[in-house]
Amino acid sequence: MDAIHEHELELTAYALDALQAIDGLRIIGPTTTEQRGGAISFALPGIHPHDVGQLLDEYGVAVRVGHHCARPACLRYGVPATTRASVHLYSSTDDIDALVRGLDRVRGFFAR
Numbered sequence: 001m002d003a004i005h006e007h008e009l010e011l012t013a014y015a016l017d018a019l020q021a022i023d024g025l026r027i028i029g030p031t032t033t034e035q036r037g038g039a040i041s042f043a044l045p046g047i048h049p050h051d052v053g054q055l056l057d058e059y060g061v062a063v064r065v066g067h068h069c070a071r072p073a074c075l076r077y078g079v080p081a082t083t084r085a086s087v088h089l090y091s092s093t094d095d096i097d098a099l100v101r102g103l104d105r106v107r108g109f110f111a112r
Helices: 002-020 049-058 071-077 093-110
Strands: 026-028 039-043 064-066 082-086
Touching (some): 002 026, 002 039, 002 093, 049 064, 049 082, 049 093
Antiparallel strands (some): 026 039, 064 082
16 A cells, blocks of 8 residues: 555656646646645636547547546636546556647647
C-alpha cells in the first residue's frame, strides 16, 4: 500500500506540473500534493467542462465532468462545473501526457 500511495503522489505531482503549464488552465484546489489526493479538477477558460469531456473522450482520454457532488461549492465560487482527471495504481505518466495533448487539441478546436 505504501508503494501505491507513493506512485499516486508522484503521478499527481507530475499531473499538477503538466496542467499548470497549460496557459489559462485553472486548477481547483491545491496546486501541490499537500492536502490533495489523486483527483484533480480544473477548468479551461471559455470552454464548458462538458465540451472538454466530450472532446477528450473522442481523443481516447477518460475524465469526469460536472459538479462532482460539490454543487454548493461550485455555486459559491461561481464555477459552473469542472473537468476532473484522476490517477491511481493503473495510471502512468503516459496517461498524463495524453491528457495534456488532448487538452491542447480541445483548445485548438475552440480557437477556430
